[in-house]
Every structure is written in C-alpha cells, then in structure tokens.
Amino acid sequence: MTTYLLCFVLFLVGLFGVLTKRNIIKIAIGLIIMELSLFMFFALIGYVDNGIAPIIVEKTENTKFVDPLPQAIVLTAIVIGLATTAMLMAIAIRLYKKYNTFDIRKIANLKG
Amino acid sequence: MELLLSIILGLMILGAIYALFARDLMSALISCGIVGYGLVICFLLLQAPDLAIVQIVVETITLLIMIAVVLDSSREELKEKKAAEVKLSHFRKWYVMNVILIIVCLVVLLYFFKEVTSTLDPLGKHLTRMSTAYIEYAAEKTGSANLVTGVLFDFRGYDTLGEATILFTAVIGVLTILRVKGKK
Structure with a gap:
C-alpha cells in the first residue's frame, strides 16, 4: 500500500510540473515523470511474493512466476514513451529556432 | 521488500522534485535521470529483467536527445518574477480561492486513489487471474x-x-x- 501511495505521489509531482511550469523542457520532464510512475505502478501490480522472473528454465515445476502480462504492456508503453518524447523535443527545438525562447507565455501566435 | 521499494521510490520523488525546481536545465535533466535509473533498480527488484534492459536503453536515449536539445538552445531557466514585484493585492484577492481549489483537487484525487487501490490486491499477493x-x-x-x-x-x-x-x-x-x- 505504501508503494502504491508513493507511486501516486510521484505522479502528482509530474502533474504539478506540467500544470505550473512555463518552460517547455520542464513540461517535458513532468510528462516523463508521470510516465515513469505509471510504469512503476504496473510493475508493482504484477509482482508476486517469492516469484521468479517469467523465464522458463529447467526444473521450474511448482515455482511461482511473476505476472508476465503487465510486464508486456509496460514494455510496449516504454517504447511509445520514447517516441512521444522525441516528437516533443523536435517540436521544442523548432519553436526555439523560431521564437528564440522556451517560454510558453511568449509563444503566443500559433497561426498556421 | 516493500520497505526497500519505498526507499527507492522516495529517492525518485526527491529527484523529481529537484528536476522541476532546478535553475539550470542541464541539472534538471540529470536529476530526471535519477527517476529513470531508480526505476531500473525497482524493475530488477520486481523480477522484471526485460523491462530493466529496455528501460535503461530508453532512458539513456531520452537523456541524450533532451541534452542535445538543451545544448543546442539555452540552459537558463526562465526568470521568474521576484516576490516583491508580484502585486500583493492581486495575490490576496485569489489567495483563498487558490487554497480551496487545491484542497478540493487533492481530496478528489486521493478519494479516487483509495477507491482504485481498494480493488487491487496488496503488494505481493497478486493472483495471476x-x-x-x-x-x-x-x-x-x-x-x-x-x-x-x-x-x-x-x-x-x-x-x-x-x-x-x-x-x-x-x-x-x-x-x-x-x-x-x-x-x-
């Protein structure tokens, strides 16, 4: 229960960063922190006491495995997180080239 | 097990908070790396070696991309207004409203967190349904x-x-x- 709560606190820290920071890089950092806390939460859900990693080797009768399903889902999500971060950084560098600042208060005229 | 995970998670939270409040963007990114690599240790403790391998590669690539962006532009955090410059009257006008909003949001979030985790099994007692x-x-x-x-x-x-x-x-x-x- 403590670990679930700490995961939630980590998520809230990321949310705070996204909502209050004015720097695009800081907003990206907040998004990454939120992502990482979710990965941690999924890995925590699948954990089984005294379980071993879900890899079949010989003599594994009567041993408990950790749940492989959340791990597979998180594996997908990690790679997608990398893709979205790369996209965000590309947009950030493009905005910096045009407006010469990372301040989202100054990037106001988003006309086409 | 739960204690060890809690300690690492606490360190990750500290790193995250420092990452959001650092004055230099480069140190912010590096303390964001604390969160990612702490997560790798947690994955290893939670018996997820595949996740640990992928996370360590992805975290390194993410840090490299973001550091490249920061080196190519500015490292300075934006200048915030000093406290004296903020108009006090404007601050007082919204003060009560802001505090009430924050408390309401926190209560709602914590309520839903409690609702969600009450349906989950406690850590380590998971049934692989x-x-x-x-x-x-x-x-x-x-x-x-x-x-x-x-x-x-x-x-x-x-x-x-x-x-x-x-x-x-x-x-x-x-x-x-x-x-x-x-x-x-």
Whole structure:
C-alpha cells in the first residue's frame, strides 16, 4: 500500500510540473515523470511474493512466476514513451529556432 | 521488500522534485535521470529483467536527445518574477480561492486513489487471474522460453503491431518537423 501511495505521489509531482511550469523542457520532464510512475505502478501490480522472473528454465515445476502480462504492456508503453518524447523535443527545438525562447507565455501566435 | 521499494521510490520523488525546481536545465535533466535509473533498480527488484534492459536503453536515449536539445538552445531557466514585484493585492484577492481549489483537487484525487487501490490486491499477493493460461500454455503454444516475449509477440501480437505503427508515425512526425526547408 505504501508503494502504491508513493507511486501516486510521484505522479502528482509530474502533474504539478506540467500544470505550473512555463518552460517547455520542464513540461517535458513532468510528462516523463508521470510516465515513469505509471510504469512503476504496473510493475508493482504484477509482482508476486517469492516469484521468479517469467523465464522458463529447467526444473521450474511448482515455482511461482511473476505476472508476465503487465510486464508486456509496460514494455510496449516504454517504447511509445520514447517516441512521444522525441516528437516533443523536435517540436521544442523548432519553436526555439523560431521564437528564440522556451517560454510558453511568449509563444503566443500559433497561426498556421 | 516493500520497505526497500519505498526507499527507492522516495529517492525518485526527491529527484523529481529537484528536476522541476532546478535553475539550470542541464541539472534538471540529470536529476530526471535519477527517476529513470531508480526505476531500473525497482524493475530488477520486481523480477522484471526485460523491462530493466529496455528501460535503461530508453532512458539513456531520452537523456541524450533532451541534452542535445538543451545544448543546442539555452540552459537558463526562465526568470521568474521576484516576490516583491508580484502585486500583493492581486495575490490576496485569489489567495483563498487558490487554497480551496487545491484542497478540493487533492481530496478528489486521493478519494479516487483509495477507491482504485481498494480493488487491487496488496503488494505481493497478486493472483495471476488472466495470465494463468499464459503461464501454463505459453511454452507449448509459442515455443518461447521467455513468457514476456511470448505474450508480447504472440498472444498480443496486434498490440505490438500498433506500437510499430505509433513508432513509424512518430518518426515521420519528427522528420516532418525537423525538415530544413519549411514551406513559407
């Protein structure tokens, strides 16, 4: 229960960063922190006491495995997180080239 | 086990808070790395070696991309207004409103957190309801010794196809945005 709560606190820290920071890089950092806390939460859900990693080797009768399903889902999500971060950084560098600042208060005229 | 995980999670939270409040963007990024690499240790403790390998690679690449962006532009955090410059009257006018809003949001979030976690099993007491079949039949149906890859590429192959689509879209997006000659 403590670990679930700490995961939630980590998520809230990321949310705070996204909502209050004015720097695009800081907003990206907040998004990454939120992502990482979710990965941690999924890995925590699948954990089984005294379980071993879900890899079949010989003599594994009567041993408990950790749940492989959340791990597979998180594996997908990690790679997608990398893709979205790369996209965000590309947009950030493009905005910096045009407006010469990372301040989202100054990037106001988003006309086409 | 739970204590060890809690300590590492606490360190990750400290790193995250420092990352959000650092004056220099480079140190912010490096303390964001604390969160990512702490997560790698947690994955190893939670018996997820595949996740640990992927996370350590992805975290390194993410840090490299972001550091490249920061080195190419400015490292300075934006100058905030000093406390004396903020108009006190304007601050007082919204003070009560802000505090009430924050408390309401926190209460609502914590309520839903409690509702959600009450349906979950406590840490370590997880019942592999759906994955029981996966664990039982993965070896003979997919021929994969690693159950995670068996689930990822065989039972849930369409998920991986969608992931590949998203990766492809993201690459096209990055190429389009970073194209040297833009349309005027």
